Amino acid sequence: MIGELTLYSDGGCINNPGPGGCGVILEYQTENRTRSIELLQGYQRTTNNRMELMGVIMGLQKLNGHQPNVHVHTDSRYVVDAFEKKWVFGWEMKQFKNRTNADLWQRLLKIYRQHQVKFHWVRGHDANPRNERCDQLVTMAIKKGNLVTDMGYINSNYGALNLSMEAR
Numbered sequence: 020m021i022g023e024l025t026l027y028s029d030g031g032c033i034n035n036p037g038p039g040g041c042g043v044i045l046e047y048q049t050e051n052r053t054r055s056i057e058l059l060q061g062y063q064r065t066t067n068n069r070m071e072l073m074g075v076i077m078g079l080q081k082l083n084g085h086q087p088n089v090h091v092h093t094d095s096r097y098v099v100d101a102f103e104k105k106w107v108f109g110w111e112m113k114q115f116k117n118r119t120n121a122d123l124w125q126r127l128l129k130i131y132r133q134h135q136v137k138f139h140w141v142r143g144h145d146a147n148p149r150n151e152r153c154d155q156l157v158t159m160a161i162k163k164g165n166l167v168t169d170m171g172y173i174n175s176n177y178g179a180l181n182l183s184m185e186a187r
Contacts, residue, residue: 042156
């Protein structure tokens, strides 16, 4: 078993909302060698914040519950502050009432509890090689063409409102 794993994550959209994607690097040490795995996924229509959350979710899901110690590095204050300032636990106690992206916060909390996760904020577009690579993965995910539907966005009040306004 690997002692610690580092997860780098980024998410973004073209316009907001719009086509979006997330990119993740999982990095770990085995037999004195650093190994890494890159993950990416694009979505037809979503938001920046949803993609930031989806990146962390996608990375943690890849671990299949086998990795206890995870260091998550992201340029998303939205994600880092929610955990480090413990806001997300208050939102959970209130059943995410009136909380945007409740579906993703619930998914993230479920998988978060399978590990010992420490969140680290990194400044975006500041020459951090792994953050820059995750940003490239986001762009690749959006441009690769086989974008999936973010049903959580479509089914949300926010998503339904935006889609109905665009239909006019």
